Amino acid sequence: MMAIYYANVQASQAELESKMREHMTIAAELRTATAEAERAGAAKAEFLARMSHELRTPLNAVIGYSQILLEEAEDEGDDGSVVDLTKIHSAGQHLLKLVNEVLDLSKIEAGKMELDLREANVAELLDELVHATNPAAAANGNEIVLTIAADIGTRRCDPMKLQGMVRQLLDNAVKFTENGRIDLAARIEQGTANDTLVIDVIDTGIGVESSRIDQLFENFSVADDTSTSKYGGTGLGLALSQKLCTLMGGEIFVESELGKGSRFTVQMPVPALGLDVVASGPLAPRADAANLPPARTPVTANG
């Protein structure tokens, strides 16, 4: 009887030892795999940093020198060259925009995008953005109306990423709206620890089918093939805006009606205004609080 127990114990011990060895092997394999993944991550980040420089430098030469030639052709009244050079110049800028978007997305996905927090005048950031987007809006017969609540002031945020996020939403609105109106409105909802910065981008454009709203923020998502041929684009813009928003701790909500227009609402936490914070630069806020109701039954697109 004892012999059977003893044999059983011995067998169990042997099995345990073999299991232990198996676990040790797996642990070692895991360590190797982790180290490899870390090396791959670091290599990817380095690759991105290098590509970013290598792609932007020649592109900046194309854009910069075509700009110089364009100015010279305009001065000399050489209209034929002006048309051609304008094409090179705007194609260069388009390509630079795409390169920047791809690099930013890759950087976020590699976990290498960090927040650069500083005191920033939100009104000024949005005003600058509208100024930069106005030509594209005008080309589509659109008007951009900026409304900024008076109590926004200077907030601690990452100004470049905030601008980048709103730029994508604004570009999207301009692109899918013709002879319409685009409202860009910003206001503050006061909270106890944090305030919430609420930014609305509302257009009167073609809208999106409700079944497609959830897919809007996926990388390379475009409504359909006919949309691609008419509007172009890679479908990276909205994906980037949402990733930037998530990085900053915010969410984007979408409401849309086919043929009527879309409303993108960003809700982002920002620190409440401290008493010692000196508000606002020389640029005064444009208007009083936006009297826009919050988005109705928003579809959360954050996922």
Place this chain on the structure above:
Amino acid sequence: MAKILLVEDNEMNRDMLTRRLQRQGFVVVCACDGAEGVAMATSEMPDLILMDVALGEMDGWEATTLIKADPATTAIPIIALTAHALASDRDRSVEVGCSDFDTKPVDLQRLLGKIRGCLSAAAQVAVV
């Protein structure tokens, strides 16, 4: 015609901005880094300095501070060129004594407006 000292470390940007300013009739001299910028402010006595702030060892803020500290060059108006239109950059440019600041990539018409503004302000001070 007015003489402009351009302090910019990127060769391509230096070449492009130089040519664009020369087309507008300005005499342009260039420095490739902050230290050279400070030295050329004294040796060239330009009417205005365009200072890229993101330079190598000595950045544009430091170079501006040195130029403003020297009685011989303190009156030369300086326009800081920054990568972003940030309130912090604008505050910094005021702090170190710049007359104005503008962002890169350069919008030539906007920059020309600022250059002319600074030059006429300096001319008025000189007359008084």
